[in-house]
Amino acid sequence: MKGAGGTGDWQLFNLQGDPGEMDDLSGTRPEKRDAMLELWDEYVKANGVIVSDAGPYAKP
Numbered sequence: 001m002k003g004a005g006g007t008g009d010w011q012l013f014n015l016q017g018d019p020g021e022m023d024d025l026s027g028t029r030p031e032k033r034d035a036m037l038e039l040w041d042e043y044v045k046a047n048g049v050i051v052s053d054a055g056p057y058a059k060p
Helices: 030-047
Strands: none
């Protein structure tokens, strides 16, 4: 989430080997990133998650 200090794009990290989330693997593992985004989309639909740019971290 860009407004919360992120890049504004989805990132991928190996939390076991990089718990500080310093090495974004989304560029070298795009197939893994895409698979995880598909799972996220399924979760959103199955659980009625409301995705919005509004909220406490939105930029004016």
